[in-house]
Amino acid sequence: MKDKRYRIANREALIGVALVVVNFALWYGFAYGMGGGDPTEYTYIMGFPAWFFYSCIVTTVLMIVVIAVLLKFVFKEVPLDDDKEDDN
Amino acid sequence: MQWQVIIPLAIFVVIIFGIGFWSNKLVRSSDSFLSEYFLGGREMGGFLLAMTMMATYGSASSFISGPGVAYNTGLGWVLLSLAQLPAGYFVLMVLGKKFAIVTRKFKAITLIDFLRERYNSNVVVIVSAISIIIFLFASMVAQWIGGARLIESLTGMNYTTALFIFAAVVLIYVVIGGFRAVALTDALQGSVMVIGTIILLIGTVIAGGGITNIMNDLVDINPNLVSPFGDQQQYTSAYVSSFWILVGIGVIGLPQIAVRAMSYKSASGMHRAILIGTIGIATIMFGMHLIGVFGRAVLPGIEIGDKVMPTLTMDVLPPVLAGIVLAAPMAAIMSTVNALLMMVSSTIVKDIYLHYIKPDASEARIKKTSFAVTTIVGILVVLMSFNPPDLIVWLNLFAFGGLEAVFVWPIVLGLYWKKANKYGAVCAMIVGLSTYILIDRLSPNLFGVHTVTFPVFLSLIVFVTVSIATHKKITEVPKYI
Numbered sequence: 001m002k003d004k005r006y007r008i009a010n011r012e013a014l015i016g017v018a019l020v021v022v023n024f025a026l027w028y029g030f031a032y033g034m035g036g037g038d039p040t041e042y043t044y045i046m047g048f049p050a051w052f053f054y055s056c057i058v059t060t061v062l063m064i065v066v067i068a069v070l071l072k073f074v075f076k077e078v079p080l081d082d083d084k085e086d087d088n
Numbered sequence: 089m090q091w092q093v094i095i096p097l098a099i100f101v102v103i104i105f106g107i108g109f110w111s112n113k114l115v116r117s118s119d120s121f122l123s124e125y126f127l128g129g130r131e132m133g134g135f136l137l138a139m140t141m142m143a144t145y146g147s148a149s150s151f152i153s154g155p156g157v158a159y160n161t162g163l164g165w166v167l168l169s170l171a172q173l174p175a176g177y178f179v180l181m182v183l184g185k186k187f188a189i190v191t192r193k194f195k196a197i198t199l200i201d202f203l204r205e206r207y208n209s210n211v212v213v214i215v216s217a218i219s220i221i222i223f224l225f226a227s228m229v230a231q232w233i234g235g236a237r238l239i240e241s242l243t244g245m246n247y248t249t250a251l252f253i254f255a256a257v258v259l260i261y262v263v264i265g266g267f268r269a270v271a272l273t274d275a276l277q278g279s280v281m282v283i284g285t286i287i288l289l290i291g292t293v294i295a296g297g298g299i300t301n302i303m304n305d306l307v308d309i310n311p312n313l314v315s316p317f318g319d320q321q322q323y324t325s326a327y328v329s330s331f332w333i334l335v336g337i338g339v340i341g342l343p344q345i346a347v348r349a350m351s352y353k354s355a356s357g358m359h360r361a362i363l364i365g366t367i368g369i370a371t372i373m374f375g376m377h378l379i380g381v382f383g384r385a386v387l388p389g390i391e392i393g394d395k396v397m398p399t400l401t402m403d404v405l406p407p408v409l410a411g412i413v414l415a416a417p418m419a420a421i422m423s424t425v426n427a428l429l430m431m432v433s434s435t436i437v438k439d440i441y442l443h444y445i446k447p448d449a450s451e452a453r454i455k456k457t458s459f460a461v462t463t464i465v466g467i468l469v470v471l472m473s474f475n476p477p478d479l480i481v482w483l484n485l486f487a488f489g490g491l492e493a494v495f496v497w498p499i500v501l502g503l504y505w506k507k508a509n510k511y512g513a514v515c516a517m518i519v520g521l522s523t524y525i526l527i528d529r530l531s532p533n534l535f536g537v538h539t540v541t542f543p544v545f546l547s548l549i550v551f552v553t554v555s556i557a558t559h560k561k562i563t564e565v566p567k568y569i
Contacts, residue, residue, distance in 0.1 A: 003568075009186035013504065016181025020174050024332055031167050031316045032325045039311035047299030049314050052163050056170050060370050067177055068363055077355040080188045 005078040012075055019070075023063050030055035092407035093242050093414050100280070100415050101257055104273050104422075108261025111269035121455055125266035126197050126434040132271055132352045134360025137180075139278035140271045141348050141361065142368040143423035145175055145339065146281055148234030150372060151417035155380030156393025161323070162306065162313030162381055168328045169377040174336040175345075176366030180358055182340060183349040186503050188358070191350040193568055199343045199499075200439040202350070206502045206566065209510035213439060215517050219494045220343050220435045225469065227487035228428045232473045235421040241398055242414055251473055259466040262426045263459055267351070270426045277419035282368055284416030285375035287409055288401055292379050295404040296386040305385035313384065330537035333544055334489055341496030342488070344427045347434075429469075433462040486528065489540035493520030496544060497551045505555075506569045509562045512555030520547035 035042070035051030045053040118124035132140070150169075158165040187202075194205040200220075204213050232254065239250035261269050296302040306313040317323050339345055352358050376397070383390070383400045390396050401413045437458050442449060449457070494517045501508040524543040532539050 003189070005189055006186060009184055009189070010504070012184050013182045013186065016178050016184070019181070020178050020332075020337055023173060024329075027167075027170065028325070028329060035316040039313075039315040040307065042314065044300070044303065047303055049163070049303070051316060052167070052314070055316075056163075056167055056374065060170060060173060060374065063173065063177075064363075064366055064370065067366055071359045071363055075355075075359050077359075078185055078189075080185065080353075080355060081192055082189075 008076045008078055015070060015074065019063070019067065022066075023059065026059040026062070027055050030059060093411045096408075096411035096415050097242070097418060100276075100418070103276060104257065104261055107272045107276070108265040108269045111261075111265030111272065114268060115264070115266050121451055121458075122197055122438060124268070125455075125458055126430065126438060127347075127351050128266070128268040128271050130192075130351055130353060131268075132348075132357065133354075134352075134357040135364060136271050136275050137348065137352045137357060137361035138364035138368060140274040140423075140427075141179070141345065141365050142176070142372070143274040143278040143281065143420065144344055144348065144427040145172075145369065145424075146278075146372050146420050147424040148231050148238075148417065148421045150376055151281070151420045152234060152238065152394050152397055155376050155383065156396045158377040158380030159384050159390065159396045160393060161318040161320075162310075162315070162384070164316045164318040164323050164328065166374065166377040166381060167316050168323070168331050169373045170370075171328070171331040172335045172373045173366065173370055174332070175339040176369040177362050178337055179340050179345055180349060180362045180365070182500065183346060183503070185355060185358070187346075187349050187499075188352065188355075190503065190568060196350065198434045198438050199347050199350075199495075200435060203498060203502065203513075204439075204443075206508075207498070207510040207513050209514065211514050212498070212510055212517070213443070215514065215521075216495070216498075217435050217439050219491060219517070219521065221432055223487040223491050224344065224428045224432050225465075225472075228425055228432070228469050229472045230487075231421050231425045231428070232469050235418065235425065236473060237394070238398075238417055238421065241395070248474070251470060255466065255470045258422055258425055258429070259463065262429050263462045263466070266458075267430055270423075270430050271351075273426065274423045277423040278368060280412070280419040281416045281423075282371050284413040284419075285372050285379070288397075288405065288413045288416075289375045289379050289382075291404040291409070291413075292382045292386055292400060296382055302382050302385040306381070309384065309388065313381065324536055326536050327533065327538065330541045334492070334538050334540045338489075338492035338496055338540060338544060340500060341492035341494070343491060343495060344431045346495070346499055347431065429462060429466055432465050433458065436461050436465070489528075489538075489543075490521060490524050492540060493524040493543040493547055496520075497548050501551060501555075503569070506565055507555050507559055508551070509555050509558060511558040511561070512551045512553075515554045516547040516551035519550045520544065523547075 031051050042049040115125055123129055191202050194202060196202040200213055200216050203216055235254040236247055236251035239245060239254055240247050293299060303314060310319055312319050312321055380396055383396050387400055387403055390399055401410050405413060441457060497516050498513040520543045523546050527534050527542060528539050534542060
């Protein structure tokens with residue numbers, strides 16, 4: 001017996017892994033790509049050093065927005081108890 | 089005595105007691121005591137799940153020692169703290185629906201119930217139980233000391249009195265109310281944590297004359313404070329990145345977190361919890377650590393890191409707001425301690441006593457034992473806290489990494505990989521734990537990454553290799569995976 005709910009669960013777990021990879025890449029790229037130089041010569045955005053603004057603020061907000069969209073449109077509701085599944 | 093601080097704390101305690109007594113009514117009337125007491129009857133909705141995850145995860149180090157380190161090392165520590173963002177979404181997405189469905193099939197109440205059913209092995213159960221008891225006990229002591237120290241510094245009471253007050257408050261509501269009281273108080277505590285962080289962040293920015301001003305002051309003190317590398321350029325990108333394993337994705341392996349992923353009511357609740365939890369964790373971790381860095385410009389010269397957050401709060405906020413904000417670290421500590429206490433107690437009662445010592449215990453007997461064990465564990469922690477070791481962060485992180493090295497693969501591979509078997513699991517747990525202790529003792533931060541990194545990878549390699557090699561020995565491949 002192959003539980004149909006597992007296909008959904010497996011896909012959502014993979015989405016979680018993909019999100020972490022993207023999250024890490026943005027965080028790392030902005031922080032060390034833009035913050036590597038001399039700290040006295042940083043450019044600033046809204047008061048924050050640019051590396052920090054993109055790596056810590058923009059990335060975090062972006063992740064939250066992407067997660068919200070995925071939860072709304074991609075994640076599926078399934079019953080968690082077995083007996084409810086049998087009724088379907 | 090600072091009344092403006094003590095009054096909000098006292099109100100907070102009264103509400104928490106109220107929740108404890110109300111939950112106790114449900115515990116008494118429930119027809120399935122174990123599931124109600126240790127899992128809240130699997131009834132948590134989205135908000136509650138998010139809050140209990142976040143509050144359990146956010147601890148003394150997020151509110152007290154973390155901002156202290158950020159004060160000394162600068163924005164690099166805020167960057168590092170954001171490795172915790174995945175703890176908000178990754179755990180629930182990856183354990184996700186599969187974990188909820190499978191643990192319901194097994195009728196599992198504890199994490200060890202799941203491992204026992206999945207691997208069918210007493211060795212797995214015993215190694216798990218010992219790791220949970222030892223490590224969670226250690227981190228409970230650390231949190232407990234943090235709680236007592238905080239009361240000590242806020243009220244001026246001596247350490248012993250503070251310890252007794254903290255212990256009495258926590259023990260009463262946890263012992264009588266069980267998991268439901270823990271989750272409900274977590275919702276209150278989590279809200280206090282988020283609100284407190286926002287208030288203090290705004291207050292600090294205003295006190296510092298705006299962000300641009302604060303950044304200029306920081307550059308004047310030491311330009312490295314605004315770099316990603318720490319004040320002495322001591323944080324390499326590899327070191328900071330390795331925290332993604334320790335405090336981000338490895339969080340799946342923390343039993344007190346994983347058990348929450350089996351306690352929710354519905355898939356839609358879980359979806360809501362992912363969003364609320366991620367926003368909550370982002371706010372707290374980003375906010376508190378940034379506050380620490382800003383504090384360096386606003387109030388330079390604080391010598392003890394742990395005093396940064398309380399001192400700053402008293403200095404930049406009006407008394408009434410300061411009282412509310414200082415309830416936040418208290419809330420963080422309580423909500424972590426209560427989860428750990430529940431976890432250790434459920435391991436002893438459900439996984440050891442009921443399984444190995446007295447499988448035929450009556451419902452009344454189980455109730456009595458559960459209350460008694462929770463109380464005794466709590467009292468033991470208090471006794472241990474009298475002679476407190478200094479390094480809260482170290483103790484806390486040691487337990488953290490150790491548990492992750494033990495549990496992360498047995499849980500994840502057990503859930504998603506049919507061929508994962510007991511030989512692989514046992515070897516992975518033992519290799520994970522022993523290499524973690526070995527590296528920590530001999531050469532912490534080997535090759536410039538956090539101690540936990542290699543044990544987690546080694547444990548994975550061992551798990552997969554051994555499981556494939558012994559695959560033929562397993563006669564029954566699990567159908568439910």
